[in-house]
Amino acid sequence: MTDLAPKYNPNEVEKGRYQTWLDEDLFKPSGNKKAHPYSIVIPPPNVTGKLHLGHAWDTAIQDTLIRFKRMQGYDTLYLPGMDHAGIATQAKVEAKLRKQGKDRHQMGREAFVKQVWDWKDEYASIIKGQWAKMGLSLDYSRERFTLDKGLSKAVKKVFVQLYNEGLIYRGEYIINWDPALQTALSDIEVIHKDDKGAFYHIKYPFADGSGYVEIATTRPETMFGDTAVAVAPGDKRYKDIVGKELILPLVGRHIPIIEDQHVDPEFGTGLVKITPAHDPNDFQVGNRHNLERINVMNDDGTMNEEAGKYAGMDRFECREALVKDLKEEGYLIKIEPIVHSVGHSERSGVQVEPRLSKQWFVKMKPLADKVLENQKTDGKVNFVPERFEQTLDHWMEDVHDWCISRQLWWGHRIPAWYNKKTGESYVGEDPPKAIENWEQDPDVLATWF
Numbered sequence: 001m002t003d004l005a006p007k008y009n010p011n012e013v014e015k016g017r018y019q020t021w022l023d024e025d026l027f028k029p030s031g032n033k034k035a036h037p038y039s040i041v042i043p044p045p046n047v048t049g050k051l052h053l054g055h056a057w058d059t060a061i062q063d064t065l066i067r068f069k070r071m072q073g074y075d076t077l078y079l080p081g082m083d084h085a086g087i088a089t090q091a092k093v094e095a096k097l098r099k100q101g102k103d104r105h106q107m108g109r110e111a112f113v114k115q116v117w118d119w120k121d122e123y124a125s126i127i128k129g130q131w132a133k134m135g136l137s138l139d140y141s142r143e144r145f146t147l148d149k150g151l152s153k154a155v156k157k158v159f160v161q162l163y164n165e166g167l168i169y170r171g172e173y174i175i176n177w178d179p180a181l182q183t184a185l186s187d188i189e190v191i192h193k194d195d196k197g198a199f200y201h202i203k204y205p206f207a208d209g210s211g212y213v214e215i216a217t218t219r220p221e222t223m224f225g226d227t228a229v230a231v232a233p234g235d236k237r238y239k240d241i242v243g244k245e246l247i248l249p250l251v252g253r254h255i256p257i258i259e260d261q262h263v264d265p266e267f268g269t270g271l272v273k274i275t276p277a278h279d280p281n282d283f284q285v286g287n288r289h290n291l292e293r294i295n296v297m298n299d300d301g302t303m304n305e306e307a308g309k310y311a312g313m314d315r316f317e318c319r320e321a322l323v324k325d326l327k328e329e330g331y332l333i334k335i336e337p338i339v340h341s342v343g344h345s346e347r348s349g350v351q352v353e354p355r356l357s358k359q360w361f362v363k364m365k366p367l368a369d370k371v372l373e374n375q376k377t378d379g380k381v382n383f384v385p386e387r388f389e390q391t392l393d394h395w396m397e398d399v400h401d402w403c404i405s406r407q408l409w410w411g412h413r414i415p416a417w418y419n420k421k422t423g424e425s426y427v428g429e430d431p432p433k434a435i436e437n438w439e440q441d442p443d444v445l446a447t448w449f
Contacts, residue, residue: 044081164427168404229258
């Protein structure tokens, strides 16, 4: 007879138990065709790091359901898998490399991607160890990773199908740009928080020397990309100056005064500078009036040659130097301190830059309309609580095209190729047959795609 230990020792009792369950295939579906199937796909954790208490809480509830249904005679499957988490994982690996004095662009794509796979292998192993400690009844024979060959094939198939249906296209639009990671971001990857800023009130002189108008902006460094100043249609204060030209301060370029419905006559002076390459609303105004789109920044958030003597400066350094020069030249009227909501990258923490960029997009309206139509049928999605159906309706009615390309190296590569000689493009699940002179798009797809 063995004496019981005075205290429960989990290490002693649990040691080897989980492996025994796995060796006996206790977590695999029974294959009993008469039994009702019951399955849960584990919300795949990102391979960015270890699991936290939230994962433990979530998966413990799922495992309880699976075990309960198994005891009731259901044919159960608890499916394990992990998410490559494109931008999040790449950001982690880049941060690690920076501490080692390394840069992905110096390393090259192949060497960098190998580093990310090494990271993935390390943290996937840790995660599986944590699943084992929790005793989750997962069928590891069916385990998946979101960059597996099978899933990669499915991603390509859907991309090509949507492209052939005209729902995926490549175009130039204003997107959220992360200057630190140098990639486009989706709206959901942008975190808005209050920052101290200012309205910079600047004189824009008339080209005929008859005076000036007052323009207020929170981003004076974008003025190098101004191609017009707009007023609200029918604004009596400015009816006599519509059509006149202004001189862009410190630049000397002439820009017109136009009328556009975008302008709120009640806000500020009722005059708005239009920068089509650096603001989503200005982009639309520019399209309506055929205005030039002048991008004034490089991918890393420094100013480009359009900024003249400020070229090469960081965007915020340029702002400081520019405001100083505007003051010295007599163009600065006043600086009005404000606190305003500014978008920051969820991954790198830097201020996001709205910026014109050539990207891949999914046309959302045809898809959103189908969702709204479905909600009018017997096959509608029922929400609990019901009020969340209004949230769905709001999202679908207010939808805009989704930017799905990312300037990253970790993820599903976009299945598009460009011919360096002819300029032709090709989209397909497999590369062009005659691969010579064809170059694959360097971008990867957004993780959610």
